[in-house]
Amino acid sequence: MSDEATTPDAGGDGTAAQGEGRKGFSRKKLLLLVVLPLLLIGGGVGAWQAHLLPFGGGGKPAAKAAVAENREAASHRLLLSVPSATANLDNGAGRTVYVKMTASVEVEGADTLATLQGRIPEVQDIFQTYLHESRPQDLHGSGFYRLREALLRRLRVAFAPLNVTNIYITELLTQ
Template structure:
């Protein structure tokens, strides 16, 4: 009988050991998870704030971005001043069509130049710019002007043509004020 009691006591001890071992191992895993989850969330939040630009004022990224733009730009070391704009006259051209129905393009653009001193130089050769635009625009089809990709290609092409016409002055951008395809 004493042996039976000892066997029962030993079985109870083994059951207790199994329960403690199971909960002890789980407790260690819980502690790791309780530390790892907040750590991952904090790192993820910090990375998200960094990539969205929320941390730029804190880490001074605005100053370094301005410094990089000033060094590698095409301005040749000129001081960054206010830009100036000049409007071109309205241009109305026939578009290139294959059928009998004719299509028209009516466009008004504004040119962005680096400073007000350059505006006079651009206005002096304005007729040359309008001629370059008309020659190009007459060869366009309605399909060429569809969508944002068409507008982007048109802007890039007009910018290249205006810079060729007004060289050595550099035009920064061509801005569309009105564009009507009929």
């Protein structure tokens, strides 16, 4: 077989047979088929990142503005420390069980901490009312999570124009 490829054809110099085996793919065509799509993809990604494309949701300036607003709102969060609240739990067996809870409430939207200081008795009342309705079994296990969520829900209703974002229970003692 190698003898046939090296022997010249009748009327030719042997280069025509080698050129037909490559089927017309030159280096220029191969370069265009590989490099051109890579350049187009790279340019599209660059335009996407630079927010030059009118379609798609990859880089909306409005999303960046919303993130900036969230950062600004996070800087206006105030932490209100609430003194200890003591309540007796509903035991039902005639034995008295006491609970003592200390917490901090994170409030967003208030101007100063002084305006929130006047609402501490209201927060303590919410704590004591909920704790008095609870049983000792309600505070064990996942009951701590339910306690936190119920207090957070009641505080959000009480502080309606303001937003209570979190509650940090720093002490919870039962006796």
